[in-house]
Amino acid sequence: MSASDHAALSSQLSTPHVGGANVREVHDSFHGDLLEVSMGPHHPSTHGVFRMIVTLDGETIVKLKPVFGYLHRNHEKLGETVTYLGSMPYTDRLDYLSSMTNNWAYALAVEKLAGQAVPERAEYVRVILAELTRLLNHTCLAGFLMQDCGCSGTPLMYAFREREYILDLFESLSGSRMMCNYQRFGGCRVDPSADWLTGAQKLADRYGTFLDEFETLLTGNEIIIARTQGVGKLSPELAISAGVTGPMLRATGVNYDLRKVDAYGVYPRFDFRVPLGDHGDVYDRYMIRVLEMRESIKILQQALAGLPAGPIMDPKAKLRSFRPKAGEAYGRIEGPKGEIGFYLLSDGSPNPYRYRIRPPSFINLTVLEDMCLGHTVADAVIILGSVDIVLGEVDR
Amino acid sequence: MTLPGPLTFLLQLPLSSAAGAADAFLERLPLVARDWVTSWLPEPWRWLVNSLLSIAIILSVFGLLFAYVTLAERKILGRIQNRPGPNRTPIPFTKLRFFGLAQPFADGVKSLTKEDVVPRGADHLLHFLAPVVLLAFSILTFAVIPYGRHLVPVELNAGVLYFFAAGAATELAVFMAGWASRNKYSLLAAMRALAQLISYELPLLLAWVPVVLVAGTLSTTEIVAAQAGWQFNVIPHWYVFTPWGAAGFAIFMIAALAESNRSPFDLPEAESELVAGHLTEYSGFKYALFFMAEYFGMIALSGMAITLFLGGWHAPSPYLEFIPSYVWFMGKLSALLLGFIWIRATFPRLRMDQLTRFAWKFLVPLALINLGNAAFWSLSFHWSGPFQILRWLISVLVVVGPFVLLGRKLSAGVAPRVYRYAV
Numbered sequence: 001m002s003a004s005d006h007a008a009l010s011s012q013l014s015t016p017h018v019g020g021a022n023v024r025e026v027h028d029s030f031h032g033d034l035l036e037v038s039m040g041p042h043h044p045s046t047h048g049v050f051r052m053i054v055t056l057d058g059e060t061i062v063k064l065k066p067v068f069g070y071l072h073r074n075h076e077k078l079g080e081t082v083t084y085l086g087s088m089p090y091t092d093r094l095d096y097l098s099s100m101t102n103n104w105a106y107a108l109a110v111e112k113l114a115g116q117a118v119p120e121r122a123e124y125v126r127v128i129l130a131e132l133t134r135l136l137n138h139t140c141l142a143g144f145l146m147q148d149c150g151c152s153g154t155p156l157m158y159a160f161r162e163r164e165y166i167l168d169l170f171e172s173l174s175g176s177r178m179m180c181n182y183q184r185f186g187g188c189r190v191d192p193s194a195d196w197l198t199g200a201q202k203l204a205d206r207y208g209t210f211l212d213e214f215e216t217l218l219t220g221n222e223i224i225i226a227r228t229q230g231v232g233k234l235s236p237e238l239a240i241s242a243g244v245t246g247p248m249l250r251a252t253g254v255n256y257d258l259r260k261v262d263a264y265g266v267y268p269r270f271d272f273r274v275p276l277g278d279h280g281d282v283y284d285r286y287m288i289r290v291l292e293m294r295e296s297i298k299i300l301q302q303a304l305a306g307l308p309a310g311p312i313m314d315p316k317a318k319l320r321s322f323r324p325k326a327g328e329a330y331g332r333i334e335g336p337k338g339e340i341g342f343y344l345l346s347d348g349s350p351n352p353y354r355y356r357i358r359p360p361s362f363i364n365l366t367v368l369e370d371m372c373l374g375h376t377v378a379d380a381v382i383i384l385g386s387v388d389i390v391l392g393e394v395d396r
Numbered sequence: 397m398t399l400p401g402p403l404t405f406l407l408q409l410p411l412s413s414a415a416g417a418a419d420a421f422l423e424r425l426p427l428v429a430r431d432w433v434t435s436w437l438p439e440p441w442r443w444l445v446n447s448l449l450s451i452a453i454i455l456s457v458f459g460l461l462f463a464y465v466t467l468a469e470r471k472i473l474g475r476i477q478n479r480p481g482p483n484r485t486p487i488p489f490t491k492l493r494f495f496g497l498a499q500p501f502a503d504g505v506k507s508l509t510k511e512d513v514v515p516r517g518a519d520h521l522l523h524f525l526a527p528v529v530l531l532a533f534s535i536l537t538f539a540v541i542p543y544g545r546h547l548v549p550v551e552l553n554a555g556v557l558y559f560f561a562a563g564a565a566t567e568l569a570v571f572m573a574g575w576a577s578r579n580k581y582s583l584l585a586a587m588r589a590l591a592q593l594i595s596y597e598l599p600l601l602l603a604w605v606p607v608v609l610v611a612g613t614l615s616t617t618e619i620v621a622a623q624a625g626w627q628f629n630v631i632p633h634w635y636v637f638t639p640w641g642a643a644g645f646a647i648f649m650i651a652a653l654a655e656s657n658r659s660p661f662d663l664p665e666a667e668s669e670l671v672a673g674h675l676t677e678y679s680g681f682k683y684a685l686f687f688m689a690e691y692f693g694m695i696a697l698s699g700m701a702i703t704l705f706l707g708g709w710h711a712p713s714p715y716l717e718f719i720p721s722y723v724w725f726m727g728k729l730s731a732l733l734l735g736f737i738w739i740r741a742t743f744p745r746l747r748m749d750q751l752t753r754f755a756w757k758f759l760v761p762l763a764l765i766n767l768g769n770a771a772f773w774s775l776s777f778h779w780s781g782p783f784q785i786l787r788w789l790i791s792v793l794v795v796v797g798p799f800v801l802l803g804r805k806l807s808a809g810v811a812p813r814v815y816r817y818a819v
Contacts, residue, residue: 150745
């Protein structure tokens, strides 16, 4: 590192508060040269092909530059070259842990664009699948986060065991475990059978027990508390101005859940609460997700109990040779990672003129450096883990 | 009491007297076997062959133990994590799998035949020396552990001191590996390893000083001999059953976890942070040597913990003395190793500053207080009757009080939280 670089960094260091994090001043002879380490794209805990160029003073991070785009595949341009229906399977590949909610958000945008109504049964099924997706995503995230904390795989394997049960449900419903391609404009592709609903009911009844077991192992663990509390603090002001959404935003104490704010679908009919954190650190982000899972189970129970009979697809819905009128629409839902939104601009042709995604994990990732400054490499790993990114969605 | 003919030998088994146990055939079996081998040689050669035999037995027994501890670790981790663990490796040229019992040998063949990659900018000599030095020092530590009543490879007056001197040198090799690899992750790992060494060497050493104080000797055999006997034929006179011994044992095992780089103190090779730490640039057999040294260190430290606190090879009850002493040693060793594996499966990793803080602000003061506690214990050995109860009370208080106070101070400011819900 050249002397000028060093001087520039040193001047950065002397700023006591960079982005909310408290950075130690470094000017004594004990703290010598800075070390630049490239973490990723092939690193065990960057959750895919993500790269962080971190500048270290000892082990303290003084600068962090995220590098991504290794998984870029022209998703938005692709959306303009295929029909509206043709984009539906592509949305599965965005956040490949929660394809059901991606499908829903996209279907919602197209339904808004075309003024398409959705039958009540389909709305209920969508809620059931979205909440199952939330359970799946949060469970996996908790497992990954604990893996990043240094657990030798035990929480991760427990989490993946439960994930398998949910994936089995998805597979028997849609034919695919992860790439479900299930939602359609005006309803859902297939009607869930009575067997399937019984399976979902069993899972919903059982999941609380698993969460209890999981929490017994992890939540009260002194090492986890010491590792995560006070680490990676995010202020509500910064979170709002950066556009952070989802559990990360609610962990800072901001009451913003699209299921309550937009009241889309049939969510207003269900009784559930929105947990809020007070510190905005990694522990809060973990706990908010655990508490959200418990609320999701409540929603699942209510939705399964109140599931009405009727068609799963609007009979007037048109899938092939579908040409919405010229206009624009933005559909957004509360995905497991935050607000997932699709913006569509139609010129009356079979393809959208412009297809734009608001990816929650990409936007949540923008505050990574602010959260990591002043912490150590070990903390950066768990802070990244607590952001909950999926590179398919970040890079698109 | 009449027994069927073939079982009459049971009556002849010495059950109570220590002298009888010492003469039991199984107990003397290793000695008999050794003497049988050396009796074929001329007298001047016997001492040399005796030593070589000890070395060969240590290498083969602990080499095999290492192989099967790795397998056991993978199997037990697997069971804890709802998966079967390695179970596919057949016995060569057969289709017999036996739960994957051949897995360690398959691993050995794999690491022997793998390409040995050395980074271009690396210090070749140090890069080669690091695993060799590490393994050499780990094996040296096996010399002074009494494995059974008649099984001590080397009788040293200062055996305990020798053990920890050789054990402390192993961290130097970790630093060599980290520095020689010319890799930033390795360098960070080397830095962490040194900090960890300096921090945890102190509680490790301070934890066994009370034992030396009470036993009055640095020789491992005499420390084991000092723990002979039973209270009311039920409670063994092991040091772990005294307040200061229990505290010392706990501190010793925590520090041993850190010294052998095991979870939750596996910071030098933290795979989620530093890829593989100091092992990042090692492949093939050099990697296997590191792996072997780590397990040897773990086994040796467990063996020393048994020697110092768990009564060495002594049976827990006089009625169980018919089982040979080396079997007891191996049983205790397996139990401790199971503990190591269990802890690895359960706990997340600490952060560097928390690791050092835990050592300096918690373990070291506790170990120092415990040293005073042991001094009090040995000064009050003649207290009897109600004073005996008083002695226990004081000793327990001296351990528990600082533990609670220091622990409260250490975890100040962090606690489980209560969450609110939006209305």
